[in-house]
Structures are given as C-alpha cells and as structure tokens.
Amino acid sequence: KNQVEQSPQSLIILEGKNCTLQCNYTVSPFSNLRWYKQDTGRGPVSLTIMTFSENTKSNGRYTATLDADTKQSSLHITASQLSDSASYICVVSAFNDMRFGAGTRLTVKP
C-alpha cells in the first residue's frame, strides 16, 4: 500500500472555478510535505513545501494546507486557468526518503 494516497485520481473543472486536491499519508517520521505541478512531458515543478510546524502555505492561486495530526494535506486552486491543466503530485519526506503520491490529473476546460 502506497504511503501517500492522493484523491481524486482525475478531475475536470471549468475555467474560473476553484478546486481542492487531497493527499493523505502514513509516512513516518514526517519531515516535510511538498506539492508539485507536472505538465505533460515535463519535470515536476515545486509549488509549496511545508514542514511539521506549518499548516498553510500559499503560492499565488495555489494554497496548500497541512494537518500533521490527521496526516492530511490539501491543495486548493483558486480561479482556475487553462494552464493549470497538469498532474499535481504530493510528496512526503521522512528525512532523506521521499514518498510520491500517484498524482491527481487536473483538466481545466474553457
């Protein structure tokens, strides 16, 4: 069983709408949690990184939350744009060991 579970697996929304992606993890001990955006055929690009003491981090229209007690994180995208269409990957680190979620494939339609 993957130690990082993401939901939904895929999501289609209309341009301008908001959406929230979920990441649940069982990785322990916890070091940090990152959200990456990966465009098709490209490498992942970091959106946010949060350590144990942080419970929210924003990067433009992207806002990530972290509940270390329940081991849950979410990525909220506001006012979606066509360019937001990509895979969003949650990565949880236990010191030097990174665990990847399978990703959520987001499609933003006009």
Add this chain to the structure above:
Amino acid sequence: GAVVSQHPSWVICKSGTSVKIECRSLDFQATTMFWYRQFPKQSLMLMATSNEGSKATYEQGVEKDKFLINHASLTLSTLTVTSAHPEDSSFYICSARDPNRVTYEQYFGPGTRLTVT
C-alpha cells in the same frame, strides 16, 4: 530558483544500443542527484541515488549493470541505459538536491523521453 537541466530532451535508439542521459545542476553544487523513471499516467519511481565521488545506490529491482550512473562532478550526473530494449522506453527524470537549503529542496530536471525501437 535553482535550475536543473537534462540532455537530451528526447532520444530514439535501436534495441541493443546504449544511450546516455546527462543531468546538470546549473547554479548550485549537488552532492546528491536522483534518477527517476515515469511511465504514462503513473507517478515517478525512484531508480537510484547518485552521490558525487561514490557508487550510486540503486532501488530494489533496478539493474545496476543495465542502468549505469556516474556522478563525476558536483554539477553532473549521467545515466547510461545499456543494451536498451523497447520496455526501457520511458520518461527519465533527474533531480538534484541543494545542500545549502535547510529543507533539502530537490529540483527536478525537465525529463528525457527515451524511445527504443
């Protein structure tokens, strides 16, 4: 932000030949680099950890004699796929760790699409 480059961005080779992929950290010295493989609609799978000046550490199930990794300098790691087969066709991504960052941030390269015919 830090930049990691990969070369080539895509390559087509025939079965049985070898192909080399380069990963460079452009504005920081990376003592550790990582190589990943990604199949369509799947997440990244770590293949090996490359440490400058020492042998790479391979993940279970990854053949070290097939996927040769050389971390010759603090800014360059290479992955050589030897005797390539069609099943080696995949998207290969490297990342480099910036040791000067407290959170040990990793920066990913843009990936290399390998197609073996």
